[in-house]
Amino acid sequence: MAVPNLAMNAIPAVQFDAELIRKLTQQGPRYTSYPTADRFNGNFGVGDYLQAVNSVRAMGARNPLSLYVHIPFCEHLCYYCACNKIVTKVRSKAEVYLTYLKREIDMQGKLFEGMNTVEQLHFGGGTPTYLNDAQMGDLLAHIRKWFKFATDDAGEYSIEIDPRTVSAARIRTLREQGFNRVSLGVQDFDPDVQKAVNRIQPEEKTLEVIQAARDAGFRSISIDLIYGLPKQNLITMNQTLNKVIAANPDRISIYNYAHMPALFKSQRRISEDELPSGETKLDMLSLCIRRLTEAGYVYIGMDHFAKPDDDLAIAQRHGRLHRNFQGYSTHADAEMVSVGVSAISAVGSTYSQNDKTLEGYYERIEQGELPIVRGTKLSLDDVLRRIIIQMLMCNFELSIRSLELAYPISFATYFQQELAKLKELEALGLLKLDSEWLTVTAKGRLLIRNICMVFDRYLNMPQEIKLERMKYSKTI
Ligand code: SF4
Numbered sequence: 309m310a311v312p313n314l315a316m317n318a319i320p321a322v323q324f325d326a327e328l329i330r331k332l333t334q335q336g337p338r339y340t341s342y343p344t345a346d347r348f349n350g351n352f353g354v355g356d357y358l359q360a361v362n363s364v365r366a367m368g369a370r371n372p373l374s375l376y377v378h379i380p381f382c383e384h385l386c387y388y389c390a391c392n393k394i395v396t397k398v399r400s401k402a403e404v405y406l407t408y409l410k411r412e413i414d415m416q417g418k419l420f421e422g423m424n425t426v427e428q429l430h431f432g433g434g435t436p437t438y439l440n441d442a443q444m445g446d447l448l449a450h451i452r453k454w455f456k457f458a459t460d461d462a463g464e465y466s467i468e469i470d471p472r473t474v475s476a477a478r479i480r481t482l483r484e485q486g487f488n489r490v491s492l493g494v495q496d497f498d499p500d501v502q503k504a505v506n507r508i509q510p511e512e513k514t515l516e517v518i519q520a521a522r523d524a525g526f527r528s529i530s531i532d533l534i535y536g537l538p539k540q541n542l543i544t545m546n547q548t549l550n551k552v553i554a555a556n557p558d559r560i561s562i563y564n565y566a567h568m569p570a571l572f573k574s575q576r577r578i579s580e581d582e583l584p585s586g587e588t589k590l591d592m593l594s595l596c597i598r599r600l601t602e603a604g605y606v607y608i609g610m611d612h613f614a615k616p617d618d619d620l621a622i623a624q625r626h627g628r629l630h631r632n633f634q635g636y637s638t639h640a641d642a643e644m645v646s647v648g649v650s651a652i653s654a655v656g657s658t659y660s661q662n663d664k665t666l667e668g669y670y671e672r673i674e675q676g677e678l679p680i681v682r683g684t685k686l687s688l689d690d691v692l693r694r695i696i697i698q699m700l701m702c703n704f705e706l707s708i709r710s711l712e713l714a715y716p717i718s719f720a721t722y723f724q725q726e727l728a729k730l731k732e733l734e735a736l737g738l739l740k741l742d743s744e745w746l747t748v749t750a751k752g753r754l755l756i757r758n759i760c761m762v763f764d765r766y767l768n769m770p771q772e773i774k775l776e777r778m779k780y781s782k783t784i
Contacts, residue, residue, distance in 0.1 A: 321607045321753070322597060322601070322753045324754065326590055328736065328737065332758050333782050336760075336782075337757070337760075337767070339760050340634075341652070342694040343686070344764075345659070347766055348659060349682055349683075350681065352658070352660060352685065354680050357653070357658065357683065358419070360657070360685075361655055364423070364643055370641075371641045371642055371643050372639070373427070373428075373644075374428035374632070375426050375429045376430050376432065376645070376646035376647070376651055376652075377409075377430070377431045378392075378432060378646065379405075379433045379434045379436040379439060380394045381394050381395075381401065381405070381433070381434050381435060382395050382433070383435070383438065384507070386506055386507040387574050388534065388565055389572070390572045390575075391433070391434065392434075392649070392664060406439075409447070409648055410447070413454060417454025420645065424456055425455075425457075425458060427463050428464045428637065429457070430465075431466070431467040431468065432634060433468060436468055437469050437470055444481075444482070448485055464489060464638060464639065466488075466528075467487045467490060468491045469492050469493070471493070471509060471514045471516075471517040475520075476516065476519075476520035480523075483525055488528075489528040489529075490528075491531075491532065491559075492557075494509070495507060495532065496533065496537060496540060497547065497548045497552075498547065498548060500539045501538065501539045501540050504578070515555060530557060531560050534564075535563075535592045536583070537583075538579060538584075539582050540592065542588065542591055542595060545595055545596070553599065553600070558618045560605060560612075562611050562613070593754075606624075608621065609753065610631075610635075620638060622638075623638040627703055630698065631701045632644060646662070649664065649679075650669075657686040658686065659683050662681065689765065690765075693763050693765060695711070697764070700763075701760060704747070704753055705748060707744070708745060720743075723763075726762050726763055730746065730759075730762055733752070737749060737751050738752030738758070739752050
């Protein structure tokens with residue numbers, strides 16, 4: 309663990325600089341992994357994954373597991389959605405899915421026998437609460453047959469909830485079933501905005517679910533918001549923030565809506581003339597940061613805020629924060645085993661992804677095989693850059709000395725080209741650089757993706773620069 313650079317404590321956590329953002333905003337990855345998922349390739353297969361699990365075992369399997377379960381179904385389509393989901397009211401589809409999912413869990417369970425302690429579980433989607441109580445109970449019992457769970461106070465067991473799909477009783481059951489954290493999709497409280505994105509979610513319903521989660525003893529309640537949606541403006545955003553702050557969640561995520569109708573079909577239903585301008589979006593972001601920091605939330609990084617006593621903020625202060633496919637996490641060294649259609653695992657120095665279509669996913673499992681269809685084995689260079697990007701994303705600083713001690717490199721020589729670019733960013737006020745530390749400034753924190761992009765070898769291959777960046781969302 310790198311020693312925290314105490315000089316950081318002297319500056320404010322995040323500073324909004326509209327001119328700098330205007331100048332530097334560009335398309336770029338969100339770095340929930342490095343290499344990013346678009347670099348995975350079809351040459352990577354089940355054999356490579358099995359080899360990765362074997363090497364984890366050979367190394368003594370020191371790390372606990374983080375288990376991700378993907379439930380792809382949703383009842384309604386939210387027009388802004390860019391997730392891998394299946395919108396259907398045909399409930400029997402979930403029944404069929406669960407039979408295959410359990411077979412995949414059997415295969416993963418056998419593979420990890422003897423090194424199967426889970427400290428982190430996350431149910432994501434789609435809508436995990438598309439499953440009813442009985443289906444959820446049965447699925448969890450099946451997972452517990454194969455995996456050992458750390459105690460409730462030591463483990464982080466979370467589920468994404470669509471408040472429209474649950475009652476207070478359901479929330480209590482989820483707690484009894486072992487979940488101790490919830491994340492609620494809200495996006496915006498304004499009825500006109502909700503109508504424009506086809507997600508009608510009465511305020512009372514959301515507040516009732518938050519209260520129910522609190523009463524049921526959930527350790528952390530998180531709310532997801534989006535800025536940049538149609539019909540949003542500064543007034544509606546301010547009203548939504550009033551309500552969110554009054555609801556007092558432990559964590560708040562505010563995502564920038566990336567309108568990419570060429571990539572995501574459902575976004576074509578959004579009227580472009582109802583979208584806020586780039587300038588209004590910037591103002592909304594500035595407002596969110598000001599209101600939430602004034603309300604006592606800490607800026608964790610990349611769209612995330614948390615109360616100072618929340619585990620995420622504590623982990624960040626202790627240099628233990630980690631970034632993975634679900635955003636930020638407190639369990640840095642876990643092997644991530646993911647099940648379900650399109651799910652991505654991170655085991656040893658590999659990433660592997662399951663088939664993205666239900667048909668393909670079912671077919672592989674029918675053949676008695678794990679449904680892995682693509683992935684990547686990290687080279688030493690990838691591992692080194694992954695660590696750097698993780699450190700910057702999570703701690704906003706990089707100990708060059710620690711890196712040189714852990715790897716046989718001279719930072720100045722190995723990253724000669726990157727250093728030239730970093731110096732340009734330093735001149736713009738995004739970071740401070742000396743021979744021992746790279747420190748992101750309060751202004752640079754909002755543009756952290758720009759800084760990480762300097763270290764992304766794939767993105768900086770000359771022939772790819774223009775073409776590749778077109779498929780990413782804007783950094784702000
Ligand atoms: S935003 Fe969530 S609930 Fe809406 S369609 Fe996407 S995955 Fe489903």
